[in-house]
Structures are given as C-alpha cells and as structure tokens.
Amino acid sequence: MPQDAPATTTETFDLTPPTDVQLHELVSDLSDEERHVLLEHGTEAPFCGVFLNEKRPGVFTCRLCGLPLFHGGTKFESGTGWPSFTTPYATDHLKYIRDNSYGMVRTEIVCSRCGSHQGHVFPDGPPPTGERYCINSVSLAFTPLGEPLPNKLGRGAPEGEPAT
Numbered sequence: 001m002p003q004d005a006p007a008t009t010t011e012t013f014d015l016t017p018p019t020d021v022q023l024h025e026l027v028s029d030l031s032d033e034e035r036h037v038l039l040e041h042g043t044e045a046p047f048c049g050v051f052l053n054e055k056r057p058g059v060f061t062c063r064l065c066g067l068p069l070f071h072g073g074t075k076f077e078s079g080t081g082w083p084s085f086t087t088p089y090a091t092d093h094l095k096y097i098r099d100n101s102y103g104m105v106r107t108e109i110v111c112s113r114c115g116s117h118q119g120h121v122f123p124d125g126p127p128p129t130g131e132r133y134c135i136n137s138v139s140l141a142f143t144p145l146g147e148p149l150p151n152k153l154g155r156g157a158p159e160g161e162p163a164t
C-alpha cells in the first residue's frame with residue numbers, strides 16, 4: 001500500500017567544474033594562506049584552524065566553489081589539530097588521489113568539482129566508517145543548519161537553499 005513519501009533529501013548538486021572565468025574570480029577572492037592550501041596543496045599549521053572547535057550542526061562546504069563536503073555531525077575530536085570527519089557529505093563530492101610526497105603513501109582528497117586541495121584521508125578513524133578525513137580549516141566554509149548554503153557558481157538549488 002503506497003504511503004505518502006516523506007520529504008527526501010536526494011538533492012543533486014551540479015558537479016560541473018567552474019569555468020575558467022569563474023575560477024579566476026573565485027581565486028582572486030582568496031587570502032594568501034587559502035591560496036597556498038587550496039591551490040598548492042599546502043597544509044595549515046595544526047591547532048590554529050578556525051573550524052577546529054566548530055561543533056554546531058550544519059554543512060561544511062568547499063571554501064573555493066561552495067560544494068558541500070561534510071556534515072557538521074560527522075566531525076569528531078581527533079586530537080590531531082585539524083578538523084576531522086568520519087564520512088563525506090556525498091562520496092562523489094570528493095576525489096581521492098594517491099600522494100607519495102614526503103616519503104609517505106597517503107590519500108589526498110580534493111573537491112571533486114573545482115579540484116582544490118582539502119586534506120588527506122587515513123584508515124584509522126572511529127566507527128562506523130573507520131576513516132579519518134583530516135581537513136584544513138582554510139579549505140572549508142561553514143553554513144549553520146537552516147542558513148542558506150553558498151551559491152558561488154550561480155547553479156541554484158540545492159545551492160543557496162537552507163542547509164539540512
């Protein structure tokens with residue numbers, strides 16, 4: 001017997017990369033440190049990121065293009081000095097790249113839409129995923145629950161709609 005379907009949140013974000021013009025505009029908006037981390041695969045110093053102690057429910061988005069990358073509720077206290085999450089907002093919102101720099105084998109994660117560097121993922125996180133997404137604060141922006149998500153590329157809903 002069919003029932004009234006609950007309001008679903010199967011929102012689809014437009015993952016088409018920004019145009020060169022859009023990218024240029026977005027980049028010109030960044031600080032030097034943001035540029036270094038997002039575009040040159042830098043790492044911010046531990047224990048000074050602005051989102052280290054951000055515990056409100058909401059959505060963390062890519063600092064550069066505004067794509068949702070993590071839910072506030074999946075953040076946990078890792079003790080590493082960087083914001084850490086157990087699971088991405090959506091698996092196709094992140095791209096995983098093998099990183100052999102500094103004599104280590106790590107998995108770098110970048111925003112799948114604009115390619116900006118976010119951090120690394122390690123296999124030593126807590127349940128349920130066992131993954132630890134270790135992210136630079138400067139790579140992120142935060143939208144508290146119920147406030148409008150960024151709509152930096154003018155793509156429209158669900159961007160610009162209240163964060164859920």
Ligand SMILES: [Zn+2]
Pocket residue numbers: 062063064065066067111112113114115116
């Ligand atoms: Zn992005």
